[in-house]
Amino acid sequence: MKYVLITGGTGGIGFELAKNFARDGYGIVIVSSNSERLQMARQKLEDEFEITVLTYKQDMGKIEAAIQLYSRIKEDDLNISILVNNAGIGLVGTTDNIDFQRDERLMILNVINLVELCKLFISDMYKHGSGKILNISSTGAFQPGPYTSTYFASKAFVLSYSRAIRYEAKEKGVQVCTLCPGATKTNFFAQEGTETPQSAMTAEDVARYAYKQFMKNKDVTVPGFLNRIIIKFPLKLKMRAVAKMKKENVV
Template sequence: MKYVLITGGTSGIGFEIAKNFARDCYGIVIVSSNSNRLKEAKKKLADEFKTPILTYQQDMGKIGAATQIYNRIKEDNLNISILVNNAGIGLIGPTDKIDLQRDESMMILNVINLVELCKLYISDMYIRGKGKILNVSSIGAFQPGPYTSTYFASKAFVLSYSRAIRYEAKKKGVQVCVLCPGATRTNFFVQ
């Protein structure tokens, strides 16, 4: 069974990606910090598709979360064929007014744990000589974002990082892509 790991896969773009992979008979592994949303997403997917749906509760806005979830999935003997780094948050307001702790958590989620998951899984994929990574960035990656400064900067990082590792990975049988959606009707700004 091929498995796809989707962070932030309980709603919005991540949930739609999960539905598409389930339709193609992939086993679905969803990571989210919200246990109720995990249960709801699992039920919706299981009602519609006949494929394994596994959920892991993990707050990806904390240092070390990527390694923790990677180790838990390894302990469950799941080989991840596709990694989708979709989890992310955005904060709006003047940079001096956005709470420092919330800004830091956003950077950990949008940048640090995304990089760590890529590094952990790309190593496994190199050994197998195949695999795919999709990092979700934003149209905001292409310009500065006054009143969304850290968010736009984090998404510019995701775009640049993804393009760089794509170049490195292409000769090793691993595909790396980046998705840069525009404004989308999701729960993204519901905190």
Template sequence: MKTVLITGGTSGIGKALVQHFLKEDYQVVLVASNQEKLAKTKDELEDRYREKIYVYAQDLAQIGAAQELYKRIKEDGLEINILINNAGIGLIGSAENIDFGKEEQMMQLNMITVVQLCRLFLVEMYERKEGKILNVASTGAFQPGPYTASYYATKSFVLSYSRAIRREAAKNGVQVCTLCPGTTDTEFFHRTGKKTPAGAMPADKVAEYAYKKLMKNKEIIVPGFLNRLLRVVPVRIKMFFVAIIKNNA
């Protein structure tokens, strides 16, 4: 049985991915920062799918957390076949008003932890000459985002980094894909104190599409026809509308 590691798997796209992999008979390793929510999710899913789920409470927004998580997983003798870097947070507001501490944690989680987990698990995937990595970015990775400047920038970083290591990993039999969802009905907006926009894509639909394309080794995975269509819209136009939407959010 192959094992998938999913970070940020207690809600939203992460939890939907967990459920999809369980349906496909994968062994799941679930990582989240909230111990109580993690235990609740474990009990819920084990009861529903009758499969054991391995859970690790780890705040991946902290320095050194990636290395600590990797160490714990290795001590437990688990071999990871698929790594999904889904955990991430976002901040909305003008650049000069964003809280320093929250912004630093966001950059740690969204970028540095992603890089470090990829680096750690790529080594053993290269040794086995097989493995898959799915890094979750955003449609925000395709253009700058006024009033979400640092958040969009972190997702651009994830996309660029993932595309680069994809080229490196291919010669070692490892696949690296990037998921770029658009507006999705998750807790993301609740955390920022905003309402979920109308027309947000259901998390389970995003997860279903992501799974299919990951298995087909699609380089950049964009769920939703409209989201794919928007990729051809000029960047300046998209920035203009992002600025209006986010400034009024």
């Protein structure tokens, strides 16, 4: 069976993507640091699609988490045909006031382990001459984000990195795509410490659109007509808008 591995797959966009893959007959492997959420997600997917869902408890916000997860996958002899790097967090505040360890964890989760998972699994995909990778970035990747500086920068990195390895991978029969959602109704904003914007899309709508575009091998996908318009605005205008919105949540 062909398996899709989804980090952060217990809720939000990751979970909704898992449902789309399950609907098309893929084996589902979800990764999270929370055992209870893993169990709940697995039960929901198995009940709805009558499949067996594999789960791995792994904190992707720690150094060496990627190699540890990859080693466990290899030990279980799973053929990962699709990798979805969905796990990520955001932080709001001035750069001098955001706790250093929290910022470091963000960079490890959003950047370092994403890169390492890509490097590990893409090597296997090259050997088979096939495979797909979907990296989750953000519309925040298209401009700097005052008062959420590290998060926006991490997503800009994901977009740039994904575009670069897509160019390399196409010669090997492997596709690499990037999803750049805007505000989405998930628990992301609660974790960030801000309110979910009223204009936010549902995770279900984002995942449905993203899945279709991914299967068409779309390079960069931005769900939502308004989001596709906004990313074309002048950079300084977008920066000021972000700064005004985020500064309201800075204590």
